[in-house]
Amino acid sequence: MSIREVTLHRMVMTLKNPFATSFGTFKEKEFYVIEMEDDTGCIGFGESVAFSSPWYSEETVETNKHMMEKFLIPLLLQDPIQHPNEVSERFKSIRRNNMAKSALEGAVWDLYAKRNNSPLYQVLGGNKQQIDVGISIGIQPSAKDLLHVVEGFVIEGYKRMKIKIKPGSDYQMLKEVRKHFPDTLLMADANSAYTLQDIETLKKLDELGLMMIEQPLEHDDIIDHAKLQSQLTTPICLDESIHSLEDARKAIELGSCKIINIKIGRVGGITESKKIHDYCAEQGISVWCGGMLEAGIGRAHNIALTTLPQFNLPGDTAASSRYWEKDIIDPEVSVYNGVIHVPNKPGIGYEVDRKVMESLRVEKLVFSQTNPVSQ
Template identity: 60%
Template sequence: MEIKQIILRHLKIELLNPFTTSVGTEYDKDFILVEAQSKSGLSGWGESVSILHPIYNEETVQTNWHMMSDHLIQKLYEPIEHPDEVSERFRSIRGNFNAKSALEGAIWDLYAREQNLPLSRVLGGNKDKIEVGISVGIQKSVRDMLLQIEKYVNEGYRRVKVKIKHEWDIEIIKAIRNEFPHIQLMADANCAYTLDDIEHLQALDEYDLMMIEQPFDHDDIFDHAKLQAKLKTPICLDESIHSVEDARKAIEHGSCRIINLKIGRVGGLSESKRIHDMCERHEVPVWCGGMLEAGVGRAHNIAITTLSNFTLPGDTAPSSHYWKQDIIEPGVTMESGFIHVPNVPGIGYEPARRRIDELTLRQKSFPIR
């Protein structure tokens, strides 16, 4: 591949409903859309998952724009034989995983289009459809939570994840389990607890949860091992895992039994594949988490979830759950709890350019010398 031009677009899209976790509430989503144009006349698309404020990790939309503009794009000037080369070229720049992933994702999409193959197949996936779970934010009342879950269960979602925090945890999970004794249920703590809460968290063992996601600090592996030794319920690590080395250490130390794999968090599809393969060798299941992606990022999630060790339903809900109108055509849809994997070249969806133009706040082009 020879890249002709990289175009960055800063978009803002309004969420249909506010989404609340232990770290705050989101009403809309700012993100960067990446278009990589090749000399062959094709375009590949990627999406940054960073938000405006550094509350999930240290990256933001503004830092992503800076890193891509001033440091990362320059490393794409030479021809690229395979997308795996991109992560190697970026290795000298520490961190900035969201920014790296957005650019690398556009290159992967472009590569798949030039190969005239679906991205899922280029990545090594073999599924025709993927299971869909849903993430439910913190609600105003227990009744509101139960009504939301009832709606999602009736719509066919295969797993329900609920956000928890202090004073919105044990009683909430108990109420949900009493109302829905047989659903696949998990709890996501978003780093809300500490070692002082081990005995408190042990109370969750009673409710047959699939997992408790990231109860301790965003950069912790070792304290999670102490907690997992005290829990019957599997711990799933999210924020702590940025690389295949992080995943290896977590598994070797017994810090978790499941890993949430977010493409943007680990720096792109190439590292996602490496983590997936290592977890599969150690019989640790993975699933694809969501970061309120618009359609391009959602399409990348669908593609990676077709790999064999994604054995648990992910957070890749349909476009209509989040947006009045997505930035891709057609939007992502669900049927009986499954998303059918596109069988056309690239990510399988076409960017809706008129819609993208409507949402674009700023744009900058980078001709490749």
């Protein structure tokens, strides 16, 4: 498969409601849609997930642009590709920058599936016609506000509530939720807001019967997480600490976690995500697919990945309407009683709504085999 042209559409979408975490509050999402055309005219789409500022990781929208424009797209255009698995190998000479790599690799996977007239999830080896999904809830001003939000999502049928926490907004808030929703699956997401000095607070969470606590300690740590996990009955889930199969292997061997959140962008693409999934299946480690406030294209890639068998916990891929007044795909991602029905159309299974996309686009860059620099 010879890639003829790559187009980067820089997008800005406003969230319906601000989304607060321990490292910042988001009111809009800036990202790139990657449009990739082969020599037959077939088109695949990918989406970048880095934020505008380096809160979650060192990558940003601007660094993604630089890496794709100056390094990754020229590598992608230089030779034909037989299979999407080759993309990560081709990018191997470029260190890190996983979100930039993933954005382009995702478009290759969509293109490859469409060329083969197959749904992406089948190409990946997925075996589910529907997936269970949970919801991620940002930090709320009060317990009353949090209970109101949780109640709404329980009524909608979401299978699991992920509640963002930070010091001073943790145990008491979660205790109130557990009191009012004793049978609801709950987890906490700390986004690296704690240290081992907070161990007594974190141990109190064991009272609440949580599914897991996600990334309580430093974003690059696996040693202290092992120390913490040895003192908690609540499973630790690692997120920011896992960037590769090797990271996952070391964390599991050390006993740093019992669950891993696989985010396609964080680990560098679908190929690496599958490797982590397969290893976790061998080790009996549960995995689930986390979210990065994606628009529809990124959301569709998450859905396809989640059809793999070891994704046995509800992920964060909520309905499009949870975040956007109007998404950039048609139909939008819909959730019915906590379930997403996996589309069976070729590729990601959703059509890109070009009219909506163009109305939200703030920049367009085009790269081709004959001119591998932006036009």
